[in-house]
Amino acid sequence: MQDKEKDILITVPEFKKNEDLVQYRVQFQNQKSLQTFENHYRYSELKRFHETLETLKVDLPAFPGSYWWKSVNSNIQLIQQRQQLLDSYFKNLTQIKLVRESLIYKNFILVALKESDKKAQKENKEKAKISENKVKRKRKLEQFGQFITPMPNPVNLPPTPEDRKERSQSVEHKPVNSMQRNERKKTSKQQSPVLNFGGSKIFRGILSNAAKQ
Numbered sequence: 001m002q003d004k005e006k007d008i009l010i011t012v013p014e015f016k017k018n019e020d021l022v023q024y025r026v027q028f029q030n031q032k033s034l035q036t037f038e039n040h041y042r043y044s045e046l047k048r049f050h051e052t053l054e055t056l057k058v059d060l061p062a063f064p065g066s067y068w069w070k071s072v073n074s075n076i077q078l079i080q081q082r083q084q085l086l087d088s089y090f091k092n093l094t095q096i097k098l099v100r101e102s103l104i105y106k107n108f109i110l111v112a113l114k115e116s117d118k119k120a121q122k123e124n125k126e127k128a129k130i131s132e133n134k135v136k137r138k139r140k141l142e143q144f145g146q147f148i149t150p151m152p153n154p155v156n157l158p159p160t161p162e163d164r165k166e167r168s169q170s171v172e173h174k175p176v177n178s179m180q181r182n183e184r185k186k187t188s189k190q191q192s193p194v195l196n197f198g199g200s201k202i203f204r205g206i207l208s209n210a211a212k213q
Helices: 043-056 076-093 103-146 161-171 178-191 204-212
Strands: 008-018 021-030 036-041 194-197 200-203
Touching: 008 076, 021 043, 021 076, 021 103, 036 043, 036 103, 043 076, 043 103
Parallel strands: none
Antiparallel strands: 008 021, 021 036, 194 200
């Protein structure tokens, strides 16, 4: 029977910290198919997995210990040290045949694969939803644009009542009193060289010359 679990390499390349919560990224890679998946675990979850493996009565690699007098999660250097120790732990663990053949180990890999698939499906759904919302928004804008008519040219607009009122006031004739009328007559006589006489137009100069003769 072929040992498929032997082809799987388990590493702990990094961790992520969110306030007091620290999770270690455990990566699984099939060295033949190059398939890679991952899952994030807390230290307590990995320690529980190790304690379950101890029921196999097999010599296991040393699991990174904890400190009862100080918190590792509040010290970045201790977190990095623990991450490196976990990485070494899993590399040595995958070399033990009895561990690879155990249901505990196989279930650990299977659960990680399922969680990784769920995460990938969730991300794909979110991406598809975002893309769908963009398409819907674009369609709405296109449909809305069909009902928008261009604004007419302001030059061609008919005059408003206020415009009519202003125009009528600009051409409105104001009453002229007798003094203003006399002044206008004097001005017109001085400026105009033409007079009306007997229904015909003659020049002022001709009349003045005739009077002298």
